[in-house]
Amino acid sequence: MPKKDPRKQKLYETAEQLKSRKHNDNKNSFRMVITGKGGVGKTTFTSVLAKLLARKDFNVLAVDEDPQINLPYSLGLPQDMEITPSSRNVDYIEEKTGARPGEVWGAMLRLNPDVSDVVARFGIKVDDNIDLIVMGSVMQAAAGCLCPENALLDSIVKFIALREGEVILMDTQAGVEHFGRALAKGFKQTVIITEPTFNAYQVAKHSAVLSRQLGIPYVHLVVNKVKNSEQYEKFKKVAGDSLEDFNEIFVLPYDENILETEPDITPLLDKDVSYINAMKKLVNTLVDYGMRS
Numbered sequence: 366m367p368k369k370d371p372r373k374q375k376l377y378e379t380a381e382q383l384k385s386r387k388h389n390d391n392k393n394s395f396r397m398v399i400t401g402k403g404g405v406g407k408t409t410f411t412s413v414l415a416k417l418l419a420r421k422d423f424n425v426l427a428v429d430e431d432p433q434i435n436l437p438y439s440l441g442l443p444q445d446m447e448i449t450p451s452s453r454n455v456d457y458i459e460e461k462t463g464a465r466p467g468e469v470w471g472a473m474l475r476l477n478p479d480v481s482d483v484v485a486r487f488g489i490k491v492d493d494n495i496d497l498i499v500m501g502s503v504m505q506a507a508a509g510c511l512c513p514e515n516a517l518l519d520s521i522v523k524f525i526a527l528r529e530g531e532v533i534l535m536d537t538q539a540g541v542e543h544f545g546r547a548l549a550k551g552f553k554q555t556v557i558i559t560e561p562t563f564n565a566y567q568v569a570k571h572s573a574v575l576s577r578q579l580g581i582p583y584v585h586l587v588v589n590k591v592k593n594s595e596q597y598e599k600f601k602k603v604a605g606d607s608l609e610d611f612n613e614i615f616v617l618p619y620d621e622n623i624l625e626t627e628p629d630i631t632p633l634l635d636k637d638v639s640y641i642n643a644m645k646k647l648v649n650t651l652v653d654y655g656m657r658s
């Protein structure tokens with residue numbers, strides 16, 4: 366056991382704690398994917414939601430698929446903390462898939478490796494009730510590319526979709542389509558974030574259609590960065606009848622306070638600021654949907 370390096374020591378302790386965590390408590394377990402166009406506010410939303418759920422005594426596993434790896438820092442981890450996504454960990458990829466990245470054409474690739482150790486080995490403890498997995502993003506090199514990284518990522522999502530006893534929040538820009546059936550198996554809600562603009566909403570509508578096609582039962586829209594009611598009314602006109610396709614529509618205000626502390630949202634949690642107040646109102650609705658059978 367590595368005793369000298371405090372960070373390794375902490376990771377080791379986290380791994381031991383995670384191994385002993387019980388995964389059979391269905392009451393407090395649901396899974397949600399958060400998606401939307403680049404820059405609309407997915408990571409901010411995911412991290413505030415993770416913190417608010419943790420305060421309600423849920424065990425939260427936050428999953429970062431963002432190519433930029435923003436979620437750890439948004440959750441308040443030190444900005445100089447180096448993090449290698451599990452799907453970029455060359456040794457782990459080889460151990461699980463039998464091939465190193467770039468080697469695929471010559472190697473036999475295991476497509477469904479057992480990755481049940483991924484959280485224990487790579488989980489990062491954020492708080493007592495929050496763990497984080499940084500998955501890494503889908504490789505876009507070739508359409509449907511059978512590279513070891515994607516095979517691993519696919520297995521991680523499949524594994525995560527089956528975990529019990531915790532709320533799983535997956536922050537992804539890739540959209541639901543990349544994870545296919547694996548997501549639909551365990552994920553009950555998609556929260557699609559949009560800004561009140563035509564372009565962002567086109568992406569949101571597309572994600573909503575794909576979520577439904579996959580079989581994710583509840584699809585919500587969050588209209589983020591809304592500056593005033595005129596702007597929201599204009600957005601509603603642009604969106605028209607398509608808004609009826611969402612189970613819930615939430616509106617979150619544009620809030621300068623977020624920009625002051627970004628990327629870290631933790632200093633805002635106990636402040637009386639409009640974004641946090643609005644988030645506190647929507648948490649219970651998302652929990653209610655999560656608890657539906």
Ligand SMILES: Nc1ncnc2c1ncn2[C@@H]1O[C@H](COP(=O)(O)OP(=O)(O)OP(=O)(O)O)[C@@H](O)[C@H]1O
Nearest residue numbers: 403404405406407408409431590618619620623627
């Ligand atoms: N309601 C808001 N009011 C003001 N600024 C916001 C709001 N929500 C998010 N932001 C800011 O917008 C920027 C993008 O937010 P965030 O990183 O959460 O988006 P994202 O969708 O995760 O982006 P990416 O696609 O790059 O991962 C950040 O600077 C964030 O602080």
Ligand SMILES: [Mg+2]
Nearest residue numbers: 407408431435
């Ligand atoms: Mg992000």
